[in-house]
Amino acid sequence: MKLSNFGNKFTQDAGINSLMVDLGEAMKDENSLMMGGGNPGYLPEVQQMFQRELQNLAGDDQAFRNLTGIYDPPQGDKAFREALAELLAAEYQWPIAADHIALTNGSQSAFFMLFNMFAGKFTDGSYKRVMLPMVPEYIGYADAGLAEDFFISRQPLIEMTGDHRFKYHVDFEQLNIDDSIGLLCVSRPTNPTGNVLTDEEMARLVAIAAEKDIPLVVDGAYGLPFPNLVFTDAQPVWDEHLILCLSLSKLGLPAVRTGIVIAAPEIITALSTINAILNLAPSSFGPVLACSAVRNRQILQLSEKVVKPFYQQKAQKAVEILDRELTGIPYALHEPEGAMFLWLWLRDCPAGSDLLYRRLKEIGVILVSGHYFFPGLPDDWEHARQCLRITYSQDDRDVEKGLLLLAKEIHAIYGC
Ligand SMILES: Cc1ncc(COP(=O)(O)O)c(C=O)c1O
Numbered sequence: 001m002k003l004s005n006f007g008n009k010f011t012q013d014a015g016i017n018s019l020m021v022d023l024g025e026a027m028k029d030e031n032s033l034m035m036g037g038g039n040p041g042y043l044p045e046v047q048q049m050f051q052r053e054l055q056n057l058a059g060d061d062q063a064f065r066n067l068t069g070i071y072d073p074p075q076g077d078k079a080f081r082e083a084l085a086e087l088l089a090a091e092y093q094w095p096i097a098a099d100h101i102a103l104t105n106g107s108q109s110a111f112f113m114l115f116n117m118f119a120g121k122f123t124d125g126s127y128k129r130v131m132l133p134m135v136p137e138y139i140g141y142a143d144a145g146l147a148e149d150f151f152i153s154r155q156p157l158i159e160m161t162g163d164h165r166f167k168y169h170v171d172f173e174q175l176n177i178d179d180s181i182g183l184l185c186v187s188r189p190t191n192p193t194g195n196v197l198t199d200e201e202m203a204r205l206v207a208i209a210a211e212k213d214i215p216l217v218v219d220g221a222y223g224l225p226f227p228n229l230v231f232t233d234a235q236p237v238w239d240e241h242l243i244l245c246l247s248l249s250k251l252g253l254p255a256v257r258t259g260i261v262i263a264a265p266e267i268i269t270a271l272s273t274i275n276a277i278l279n280l281a282p283s284s285f286g287p288v289l290a291c292s293a294v295r296n297r298q299i300l301q302l303s304e305k306v307v308k309p310f311y312q313q314k315a316q317k318a319v320e321i322l323d324r325e326l327t328g329i330p331y332a333l334h335e336p337e338g339a340m341f342l343w344l345w346l347r348d349c350p351a352g353s354d355l356l357y358r359r360l361k362e363i364g365v366i367l368v369s370g371h372y373f374f375p376g377l378p379d380d381w382e383h384a385r386q387c388l389r390i391t392y393s394q395d396d397r398d399v400e401k402g403l404l405l406l407a408k409e410i411h412a413i414y415g416c
Pocket residue numbers: 038105106107108109138140187190191219221222246247248249254257258259
């Protein structure tokens with residue numbers, strides 16, 4: 001098979017692909033302890049709400065036709081976009097209308113389109129890159145550029161917040177954003193670290209985007225206003241320079257593939273045109289299924305009262321287990337401020353995180369080596385090989401079993 005540059009670039013060993021293959025197999029293997037992916041946990045209340053809605057839709061001829069039998073316009077289901085715009089305007093006083101919103105088949109596909117809209121080659125001969133102001137960042141961005149050398153990123157500042165705790169901060173001194181940057185992107189909360197960028201950091205990033213007149217993508221897949229896996233008192237942010245990407249996945253609908261992009265109408269129109277070429281139309285299923293919950297605000301209530309506490313309790317339990325089991329190890333955990341991950345830093349670790357990943361996989365514990373999460377760093381950084389991402393979203397007993405095996409392996413590696 002002879003492949004084009006495109007074919008070669010997108011079939012080479014992409015981190016996200018090997019991860020998804022590994023994770024997909026592990027999810028189906030009953031003997032694996034799955035602590036690797038971003039799969040949401042099982043929340044009966046959320047599932048029941050969507051089940052009831054699906055039953056209602058299935059029993060109504062017109063509603064069922066909207067759900068399955070009609071291509072939406074490239075911008076996505078209008079009723080959902082109107083309902084969401086109304087929610088955002090009423091709850092946060094954001095000046096948002098339906099034409100500020102486009103739907104995509106998962107937010108993953110939105111990043112691909114947005115990154116390549118604002119970075120790569122320009123007609124004036126210039127070349128721009130996507131800047132990740134702080135890594136570690138989401139692995140799913142790393143292979144999403146059509147061009148090579150697509151990302152540039154910066155190391156964070158590390159604040160030690162306790163004996164075994166730390167928090168990353170954006171190192172604004174090192175950002176140096178010049179004309180070679182076409183777009184900034186952060187996830188908030190951050191996958192893989194569970195960090196939540198502070199309101200002050202967000203304000204400074206928005207100010208930089210405004211000054212440089214480039215968009216700031218804020219990936220709120222775990223964030224505000226839903227699914228609200230945010231355990232600090234961070235505020236949701238909107239500004240005309242911002243592109244806010246949301247998703248229904250972490251609320252409990254990853255298989256439905258619904259991404260939501262909120263941005264200036266000019267950006268939304270351009271994105272929808274690309275969406276039409278790639279997908280014809282985004283799926284109607286998620287927006288039709290979730291529309292009532294957006295209209296009656298149940299999506300916010302469930303996020304606040306059910307989804308957030310579910311993950312926060314799981315985070316606390318996982319932290320307690322690691323603190324108990326890692327006595328004597330020079331470890332540090334990133335402050336668990338949100339999302340569904342613990343980020344474990346094994347300081348002066350005698351083995352790299354990749355080796356630890358493989359040893360754990362052999363005994364059926366699947367988690368993710370930290371080195372994947374540093375795309376675009378100009379220099380090698382030892383810290384990248386000393387970290388692991390641990391997902392705590394699955395069954396409590398399995399998470400505990402997995403953490404005990406992990407701790408045992410870590411003690412064996414440190415020889416203590
Ligand atoms: C930070 C982050 N953003 C975006 C996504 C993509 O989610 P989806 O394409 O399901 O909306 C994920 C998935 O795990 C994620 O972790």
